[in-house]
Amino acid sequence: MEDELIHEQCAAYALGALDPEDELVFETHLATCPRCRLELAGLAQAAGMLAYAVPAAGPPPDLRARILDAARRERPNVVPLRPGRSRVTLALASGAAAAACVAVGLGIWAVSLHEKLGATTAALHAGPLRAVRLHGAAGSLVVARGGEATLVVSGLEPAPAGKTYEAWVIRGGRAAPAGLFAARHGTAIVHLTGRVRSGAVVGVTLERAGGVAQPSASPIVTSALT
Amino acid sequence: MQIVTRTTRLLASAARPGRAVPLSRDLAHLSDEAVVALVARSEELALAELYDRHGRAAYALARRILRDPGLAEDAVQEAFLAVWRGAARFVPERAGAASWIMMLVHRRAVDLVRREQRRRAEPYVELEDPGSPSAEDAAWLRLERERVQAALRRLSMEQRETLELAYFGGFTQQELADRLGRPLGTIKSQMFAALANLREILTTAPEEESWKTS
Secondary structure, three states: OOHHHHHHOOOHHOOOOOHHHHHHHHHHHHHHHHHHHHHHHHHHHHHHHHHHHHHOOOOOOHHHHHHHHHHHOOOOOOOOOOOOOOOOOOOOOOOHHHHOOOOOOOOOHHHHHHHHOOOOOOOOOOOEEEEEEOOOEEEEEEOOOHHHHEEEEEOOOOOOEEEEEEEEEEEEEEEEEEEOOOOOOOOEEEOOOOOOOOOOOEEEEEEEOOOOOOOOOOOOEEOOOO | HHHHHHHHHHHHHOOOOOOOOOHHHHHHHOOOHHHHHHHHHOOOOHHHHHHHHHHHHHHHHHHHHHOOOHHHHHHHHHHHHHHHHHHHOOOOOOOOOOHHHHHHHHHHHHHHHHHHHOOOOOOOOOOEEEEOOOHHHHHHHHHHHHHHHOOOOOOOOHHHHHHHHHHOOOHHHHHHHHHHHHHHHHHHHHHHHHHHHHHHHHHHHOOOOOOOOO
């Protein structure tokens, strides 16, 4: 049922017409739904054609140089197009370039998610990345090469005063704390501090504020990486 | 492999003082996807080439959505930097590089228009702006514009309105439902039907592919 409702969002997503919250939930759904990815591929192609229906307008000639300057500043190893041209122009969106190297990607469509993850807005789904559905709440566990993982959970009640959600990476019967979050804004995105390897289970419990060293109850959300 | 070597050589020669010829045209024979692969190797010339191919269309789209030259430039710049950062993970089988780039531009522009709360619903006054670019690039864009506009005219008024307000106006589906006084479910199915129709019309058009740069 939930899947049918989400499936309906394909067209709105292709047009960029979801609000940010819905967009995020849709993107995490995409990660685990080949049917939606297939549907979206066709619809997004049509939506993309709309870009060419607009009246002609030429960018100012210096925009090209400004973009190249900004790109060069992000990767100082790049050979300059023209020597001696190093003047700083526009301020950049910070930090994103470095983070992109370890980005968690869900595919070309995961524009919103990439932004929220602080990674990059680009990228198609690279092979070794995996997304696993959660049990107990909507969302996904996204695991990158090397076990770096991000938990995306939506629909949890905000943690009550004096409490926090705590994520765990559980393997071989041992639970290691992997991050705290409050779920104040509907969808929580948690970069896990521990690596998630095959056979591990990621769980979430509600704990006292500040977190605890060992879970005090059974997890309310789980996801197993087989 | 050969391509990369060639580009490296080009880059090396570009870096030599006294050499200020616009070299990016030397990449002209490569597909968009191949150029993206070079961007992924931090080849600045390749980014310049992508801009030369798609910057004008990108700017026109951003300008249409934002209706402001300065904001449109910001959107285009951010989108091309996103290409620069993300090129390494671009996999061409999933989508063409051009649609990827235009999607990044669209998302940036829509983000900005929502933030600015610009008067996006008012009728758009067309400003034909000759700008700077090469005549040949403008020609394929003009063909493409005519083709997509003709396809849009074949949709019903309601479907067309829904598509245009969403894509160019930056309205969310909920905002559209409120604004048009239709239930959300109706908006969703109109969007779906409109996009599916548009795709059908565009893919069965006889002059398919004719616009592509090569």
